[in-house]
Each structure stands twice: as C-alpha cells, then as structure tokens.
Amino acid sequence: MDTQKLLGEVAGQLLSGAIKVVDLSAPLGPDTPLIKLPPELAVDTPKVEIHTISAYDKNGPWWAWNWLKLGEHSGTHFDAPKHWITGKDYPDGATDTIPAQNFVGPVNVIDCSKEAAADHDFLLTVDHIKAWEAKHGAINAGEWVVMRTDWYKRNGSEAEFLNANETGPHTPGPTAEAIQYLISKNIKGWGSETIGTDAGKAGGMEPPFPAHSLMHKANRYGLASLCNLDQLPPKGAILIAAPLKIEHGTGSPIRALALVSKA
Numbered sequence: 001m002d003t004q005k006l007l008g009e010v011a012g013q014l015l016s017g018a019i020k021v022v023d024l025s026a027p028l029g030p031d032t033p034l035i036k037l038p039p040e041l042a043v044d045t046p047k048v049e050i051h052t053i054s055a056y057d058k059n060g061p062w063w064a065w066n067w068l069k070l071g072e073h074s075g076t077h078f079d080a081p082k083h084w085i086t087g088k089d090y091p092d093g094a095t096d097t098i099p100a101q102n103f104v105g106p107v108n109v110i111d112c113s114k115e116a117a118a119d120h121d122f123l124l125t126v127d128h129i130k131a132w133e134a135k136h137g138a139i140n141a142g143e144w145v146v147m148r149t150d151w152y153k154r155n156g157s158e159a160e161f162l163n164a165n166e167t168g169p170h171t172p173g174p175t176a177e178a179i180q181y182l183i184s185k186n187i188k189g190w191g192s193e194t195i196g197t198d199a200g201k202a203g204g205m206e207p208p209f210p211a212h213s214l215m216h217k218a219n220r221y222g223l224a225s226l227c228n229l230d231q232l233p234p235k236g237a238i239l240i241a242a243p244l245k246i247e248h249g250t251g252s253p254i255r256a257l258a259l260v261s262k263a
Contacts, residue, residue, distance in 0.1 A: 024256035025076040032075045033158035045071030072251040078243035079222030083250040087216030095249030107144040107239035109232045116149035122172040126181045136234040141186035144239045148229035151193040173199025176210035183218045191223030
C-alpha cells in the first residue's frame with residue numbers, strides 16, 4: 001500500500017468535506033461540571049478559572065491572552081495510567097511519556113442511550129458488548145471503545161450531569177467484567193460521556209472504580225465527559241484524543257475529535 005498516496009487522499013477528502021470532523025469536547029470554563037468526592041475521602045479539583053492578562057490595553061496594547069487555573073481532569077479529559085494507583089509505576093504512563101501514536105485510533109461506539117434514559121444506573125455488561133459485536137463486528141486490538149449514553153446533553157448543569165442524591169451519584173457505566181473483557185481484547189482505551197469513566201455507583205464495585213483500576217493497571221487510557229457520540233457510527237470513525245504534554249501528568253483536558261465519513 002502506498003501510504004503517502006493514501007494520506008494525500010485523506011487530506012483531499014478532508015478538504016472536500018467528504019470526511020467531516022466531529023467535535024467530541026465540551027466547552028471548558030468556570031461552569032464546567034467537575035466531579036465531587038466525599039470530603040472524608042479526598043480533596044476536589046478546584047473550579048476552572050480564566051484570568052485576563054491583557055485585552056488590547058495597557059497590559060498588552062495589541063494582543064489579548066489569558067492565564068488559566070484548572071485541574072488535569074477537568075471537562076472533557078484524558079486519564080493516563082499514572083492517574084490511578086494501579087498504573088503509577090509505568091514509565092510510559094504519564095501524559096509526557098505516552099507514545100503519541102496511542103492517541104489516535106479506530107473507535108467503536110456502543111449505543112446505550114435508550115438503556116441509560118430508562119435507568120440512570122445502567123451498567124454495560126459483557127453480554128451487551130458481545131451482542132454489539134455480533135451485530136457490528138469484532139472489537140480489535142489497538143482500538144478505542146466508547147459508551148454512548150447521550151449523557152453529554154446534561155453537561156450544561158453540574159447538578160444534572162452529576163445526578164447525585166443522598167445515596168450518591170447515579171450515572172451509567174461499565175461493569176468490572178465488561179472492562180476485563182475489553183482489556184482481554186487489547187483495546188487502546190475506554191471512554192464515556194459522564195463525569196468519569198466509571199458508573200456513579202462504581203465505588204461499591206469489586207474492584208472499586210473498575211474502569212480506572214483495571215484499565216490503568218493494564219496501561220490503558222480513559223476518556224471522560226465526551227460529547228456528540230450520537231454523531232458517530234458504531235464503527236468506521238477515527239478518534240483523536242491527545243492530552244497536553246504535561247510533565248509527569250496524570251491526565252489533561254483535551255479537544256477530542258473524530259474523523260467520520262460524510263456518506
């Protein structure tokens with residue numbers, strides 16, 4: 001295969017609009033929903049702050065720019081293996097050491113939107129995944145797998161997005177067995193439209209927070225607060241999810257993008 005010719009054809013398709021770019025990211029700002037943890041367990045990420053350095057004024061007459069205060073895991077973001085205790089020792093497990101090749105790959109989109117609408121605590125199981133594969137084709141090594149729930153439509157309200165009450169947060173996610181199954185297929189990483197890669201009640205699972213614990217133990221990656229997965233086909237799109245190259249970074253806000261055939 002002439003890869004140079006192939007890349008030229010892809011470039012032409014992008015310019016013509018035959019391949020469209022789908023934005024999978026939410027806006028990042030002071031109103032971005034952030035995860036809330038029990039104060040006896042952990043310290044929360046601070047709210048996103050955007051501060052003006054200059055805006056065509058005495059502090060910079062011809063330019064505008066800002067400085068930011070934000071956590072690595074704010075908004076639509078990438079989880080590196082170093083984010084979790086199970087993945088802390090990988091030399092290539094931080095945002096500045098992960099090979100750039102690993103940020104790009106085919107994506108499998110498992111549509112659970114109807115189930116999540118009916119049950120906010122819906123859990124994706126191995127049987128669900130195998131039924132999806134029987135219909136759409138096998139999930140292959142080196143591919144991303146993401147769970148579409150249309151939960152991103154709640155992203156404008158932190159309360160609706162977190163969906164918590166006196167019993168805790170209620171958001172859809174995977175079972176531990178589902179994550180183990182996907183790891184056995186040697187996927188690149190797992191993504192969701194919720195505040196984190198796990199279900200709201202994942203703290204009570206075994207192991208706790210299996211998407212984090214098991215994925216990062218296997219030196220795999222997580223994507224959270226994704227948007228617009230309803231614009232992607234079950235198979236056939238390319239996902240680009242590149243974090244900032246933060247030294248020893250455990251994660252990073254990202255502008256996740258998908259390349260999709262317009263046909």
